[in-house]
Amino acid sequence: MLMGSRVNPNLFAFLTATKQTITHMTTQSIFSYTTVKFPGPELTLVTGGDDCRWEPEGDDRRGNGAPVASHVDAALCDVADYLRAHGICHPDVIQNRCRTLVDHAQHASGQDSHSQNGVDLRLASLRLAADWVGKLHDDLIVDCVSPTQHYISTFDDLISDPSLLKRERVQSLGVQDQLCRRVCRVVPNAQRQPMRHTETPALIGPLRRQWWTTKVARSWVSLRGTAETLCRVVGRRPISNAN
Amino acid sequence: MQTDPSRQPAIQVPNQSGSTKTGRFSIFVATATLTVMGLALYWQVISVAGVNWVELLTLPLFGLLFGWIVFSFVTATAGLIVCLRPSRAGVAIPATDERPLARCAILIPVYNENPRQVFARVEAMLESLNATGQAAAFDIFVLSDTTDANVWLEEEIAWSRLMESVESRCAVYYRHRSDNVGRKAGNIADFCERWGSGYAFMIVLDADSLVAGHTMVEMLRRMQADDRLGILQAPPLPVGRESLFARLQQFAAQLYGPVFATGFQVWAGDQGNYWGHNAILRVDAFRECCDLPLLPGEAPLGGHILSHDFVEAALMVRHGWKVRLATDLTDSFEECPTTITDFVIRDQRWCQGNLQHSSLIVREGFHPCSRLHFVSGVLSYAASPLWILFMVLCIVGWSIDGWTVDGATATEIAGWLGWSHSNALLLFVASMAMLMVPKIYAWAVCVSRGRASSFGGHAGLLLSVVLETFASILLSPIMAIYHSRFVTKILMGGSVRWSAQQRDDSGVNWSDAIRQFGTMTLCGIAATAALALIAPEFLLWFSPLLAGWVLSIPVAVAMGSPSLGRLLRRWGLLLIPQEIIPTDIHKAYHEVLHRRHGPPALAATGSPAGFDPFERVIEDPICHLLHSRVLKAGDASVPLDDQTRESIRSLMADGPRAIPATLRTAVLKDGEFLQELHLTRQISGDRGWARVGRALSRTPRLQPRTSEQASPPSKNSTTAQSGSG
Numbered sequence A: 001m002l003m004g005s006r007v008n009p010n011l012f013a014f015l016t017a018t019k020q021t022i023t024h025m026t027t028q029s030i031f032s033y034t035t036v037k038f039p040g041p042e043l044t045l046v047t048g049g050d051d052c053r054w055e056p057e058g059d060d061r062r063g064n065g066a067p068v069a070s071h072v073d074a075a076l077c078d079v080a081d082y083l084r085a086h087g088i089c090h091p092d093v094i095q096n097r098c099r100t101l102v103d104h105a106q107h108a109s110g111q112d113s114h115s116q117n118g119v120d121l122r123l124a125s126l127r128l129a130a131d132w133v134g135k136l137h138d139d140l141i142v143d144c145v146s147p148t149q150h151y152i153s154t155f156d157d158l159i160s161d162p163s164l165l166k167r168e169r170v171q172s173l174g175v176q177d178q179l180c181r182r183v184c185r186v187v188p189n190a191q192r193q194p195m196r197h198t199e200t201p202a203l204i205g206p207l208r209r210q211w212w213t214t215k216v217a218r219s220w221v222s223l224r225g226t227a228e229t230l231c232r233v234v235g236r237r238p239i240s241n242a243n
Numbered sequence B: 001m002q003t004d005p006s007r008q009p010a011i012q013v014p015n016q017s018g019s020t021k022t023g024r025f026s027i028f029v030a031t032a033t034l035t036v037m038g039l040a041l042y043w044q045v046i047s048v049a050g051v052n053w054v055e056l057l058t059l060p061l062f063g064l065l066f067g068w069i070v071f072s073f074v075t076a077t078a079g080l081i082v083c084l085r086p087s088r089a090g091v092a093i094p095a096t097d098e099r100p101l102a103r104c105a106i107l108i109p110v111y112n113e114n115p116r117q118v119f120a121r122v123e124a125m126l127e128s129l130n131a132t133g134q135a136a137a138f139d140i141f142v143l144s145d146t147t148d149a150n151v152w153l154e155e156e157i158a159w160s161r162l163m164e165s166v167e168s169r170c171a172v173y174y175r176h177r178s179d180n181v182g183r184k185a186g187n188i189a190d191f192c193e194r195w196g197s198g199y200a201f202m203i204v205l206d207a208d209s210l211v212a213g214h215t216m217v218e219m220l221r222r223m224q225a226d227d228r229l230g231i232l233q234a235p236p237l238p239v240g241r242e243s244l245f246a247r248l249q250q251f252a253a254q255l256y257g258p259v260f261a262t263g264f265q266v267w268a269g270d271q272g273n274y275w276g277h278n279a280i281l282r283v284d285a286f287r288e289c290c291d292l293p294l295l296p297g298e299a300p301l302g303g304h305i306l307s308h309d310f311v312e313a314a315l316m317v318r319h320g321w322k323v324r325l326a327t328d329l330t331d332s333f334e335e336c337p338t339t340i341t342d343f344v345i346r347d348q349r350w351c352q353g354n355l356q357h358s359s360l361i362v363r364e365g366f367h368p369c370s371r372l373h374f375v376s377g378v379l380s381y382a383a384s385p386l387w388i389l390f391m392v393l394c395i396v397g398w399s400i401d402g403w404t405v406d407g408a409t410a411t412e413i414a415g416w417l418g419w420s421h422s423n424a425l426l427l428f429v430a431s432m433a434m435l436m437v438p439k440i441y442a443w444a445v446c447v448s449r450g451r452a453s454s455f456g457g458h459a460g461l462l463l464s465v466v467l468e469t470f471a472s473i474l475l476s477p478i479m480a481i482y483h484s485r486f487v488t489k490i491l492m493g494g495s496v497r498w499s500a501q502q503r504d505d506s507g508v509n510w511s512d513a514i515r516q517f518g519t520m521t522l523c524g525i526a527a528t529a530a531l532a533l534i535a536p537e538f539l540l541w542f543s544p545l546l547a548g549w550v551l552s553i554p555v556a557v558a559m560g561s562p563s564l565g566r567l568l569r570r571w572g573l574l575l576i577p578q579e580i581i582p583t584d585i586h587k588a589y590h591e592v593l594h595r596r597h598g599p600p601a602l603a604a605t606g607s608p609a610g611f612d613p614f615e616r617v618i619e620d621p622i623c624h625l626l627h628s629r630v631l632k633a634g635d636a637s638v639p640l641d642d643q644t645r646e647s648i649r650s651l652m653a654d655g656p657r658a659i660p661a662t663l664r665t666a667v668l669k670d671g672e673f674l675q676e677l678h679l680t681r682q683i684s685g686d687r688g689w690a691r692v693g694r695a696l697s698r699t700p701r702l703q704p705r706t707s708e709q710a711s712p713p714s715k716n717s718t719t720a721q722s723g724s725g
Helices: A009-017 A019-030 A071-085 A093-107 A117-141 A153-158 A173-182 A207-232 B016-046 B051-086 B115-132 B150-167 B185-199 B215-225 B245-268 B284-287 B308-318 B340-356 B368-404 B410-417 B424-448 B457-491 B509-533 B536-551 B552-559 B562-570 B584-597 B598-605 B614-621 B621-635 B642-654 B663-671 B669-685 B689-698
Strands: A003-004 A033-038 A046-048 A051-055 A151-152 A183-185 B104-110 B138-144 B171-177 B202-204 B229-233 B281-284 B322-325 B331-333
Touching: A009 B598, A019 B424, A046 B104, A071 A093, A071 B621, A071 B669, A093 A117, A117 A151, A117 B150, A117 B621, A117 B669, A151 B621, A183 B171, B016 B051, B016 B424, B051 B202, B051 B245, B051 B368, B051 B424, B104 B115, B104 B215, B104 B340, B104 B669, B115 B138, B115 B150, B115 B215, B115 B584, B138 B150, B138 B185, B138 B598, B150 B171, B150 B614, B150 B621, B150 B663, B150 B669, B185 B284, B202 B215, B202 B284, B215 B281, B229 B308, B229 B689, B245 B322, B245 B368, B245 B424, B245 B457, B245 B552, B281 B284, B281 B621, B284 B308, B284 B331, B308 B322, B308 B368, B340 B368, B340 B457, B340 B552, B368 B457, B457 B509, B457 B536, B457 B552, B509 B536, B509 B552, B536 B552, B614 B621, B614 B663, B614 B669, B621 B669, B642 B663, B642 B669
Parallel strands: A003 A033, B104 B138, B104 B202, B138 B171, B229 B322
Antiparallel strands: A033 A046, A046 A051, A151 A183, B202 B281, B229 B281
């Protein structure tokens, strides 16, 4: 089955939202792969199995200076692909998020879409998308003191289930149960407590010069004391005076 | 439960039990007596033809070396006596002990190990802990110091897969250190500093350790039962390898190990030793006592301590903590090197570490037993060059006798030296007996306990002992040469390379064997020829030594051969109990390995052909997210300098494979730069890496985040709000 119709890039968000319907249609049909081709040079929505992505037409579909309608469209495509690669397939999320992220990237650079470097905008948008995905992790892990120390396994399944993300708050009971099963801590919170420093033990006495000098000094004092005592006993001058 | 070591005086020695004192006294007296007797015999031997100054030099050398084998023999004899005693005093805590278990961390430090096998072991131990019903008391920490980028990424992937698939009350954490300061000891110290306060105890394992859950629970119970116990070491038994060399080691350790370990326990008592893994340690005591001191001087003998285990045990004992060996604990395993080469590589590291301890022997504050452990470690390696020196001096002494006695033939001189004399023969037989009799002890203990069937039956056991003895005679001279080389190199200031261990049954091909052992073979042939020409009377006496050198190439190939090992196994030789009836933990390990990675041979290899984890972390958002979360959690991001980043950007035109291994790891540590590569790859689509390189070179860099960029779209919008668009 091959369908084609003209599409304005501005309808991108809406059409993205219909992805699941199209995918459903295709899986219902006997064809395993469907290309929804919208006449015109701008975008082609390609669906196959669970995959659905926007691609500019022609060979040079995604590069700098490609025949996409504008840099914004390319950025929207990139962000949509990126979110889907993360398993975020719900059309509402894609629709909302792509537009917001690209707008934000444009706004942050303080330039309009025509004067801005295309690659720059796409990268900035993607970066915001990556940040958003990271933040999504953090926000989903609401119970933790340090959400950054966690990783959500099978994140894609969780996010691709629209019923979870349509809720007003993610921390509702049902979602929390699912999250609890999927959130894994990379490491627990660190509570630094340093090791007690160990000084290098000194050499045993006989291997130290100081030990010998002390011994000799002590022996000398002892000898001198003995000598003085002897001198006193025999009534002669002490040795120190003699020196 | 927790004691405050800061209140302890600097040096405390716990009261020794009467049996330990008696044991030490008996072993000392027996060793001293036998050594003096040996020295007296030796004096008679060398004084037959008059004693020259070189022979005088050999006297203390002989005393040291003969005393060392006497001590080993006496220790084994003590072990035999204890083993044959009807009731052996144990410290097992009754199973009815209902006290809740304290929190215990299981630490698995890894350094460029095979991630599949490491995490399969983790999973098997996790299952085993779950089976005990005490898993909640434990947390597992995989503490990675891995420097190979691909291995690091595979570790992360293996960890995340484990977390996805396993449900347990025992958590599994993964931490990668950006800089492996202090190697394994630094890795464990880092754990103690960051997370140690959350745990009363820690079980330290090696990457190849496999310990059953019930053993870990029992270790924990014993630590709880004795407030002064700082370290409890469970003897690790080598298992699981198939090469002939590995099976020889496995057989020897399993058969002879218990006798020696029991004898060791007789004199070591509460001042035992720690072997670096398969042991449980008291975290507070470790943190208070075991920060490793810096040795004076430069490497290789000075600087940072490389072999940390002996020193940590000595420091614990120095502060009054007990360090014990739990000889009765079972199901504590490790793996051993499979070829002579791998064994030698491992020994090279251990050699430098143990020689470093020589300076600690003469430092203040250590218990005499700890000093003896240090001496034992040093002599493990220094004994070989000392034996060689002893033989050289003997030959020189004999030559001097030859020069001084005009007209004497070699046969006559040999006669004067007493090689045919009964005293010399007696000395030789005594020395050999010291080395061989402990093997008979072990065989006797095994048979008396009715365990011969665990080693393949009476005939198989006896034949295996003979085979192992023959092999050890062939291997000893080879090891002696290597140990001598290592010791000489280290004493001359050379340092060793600290690389990851090769743990798989890889075998040895002939060309590698010729390259590695060719020189040794030539030296052996030359020595044999020289001896045959000069003094053929000595040829027979030196034949065990010379045979090892001359046959080193075929010996190396045969020893490394897994097929030969398997053949002997089929013949019922060198069998160990775990090969006859595999333990539950081994069954679990192999089952996990097979379930996750297919046949063992496949699991033992690295990444599948064409799979490049580094490329994947740049291309695949999920893999990149996983890595960035691990990096963030470990707080281990290390930014690269601008110049290095620029050079990597230019290399990226040829794809990630163009980036050299050393830079790959650096890129993985720089979270921000990795994200730049990752995102640039995303906009390049399927056009290949040339596009990425061009994009990286001509586009503005991802600037450091502004405050506005740093806070992406409102927090509330992270949850989907359908219709808000």
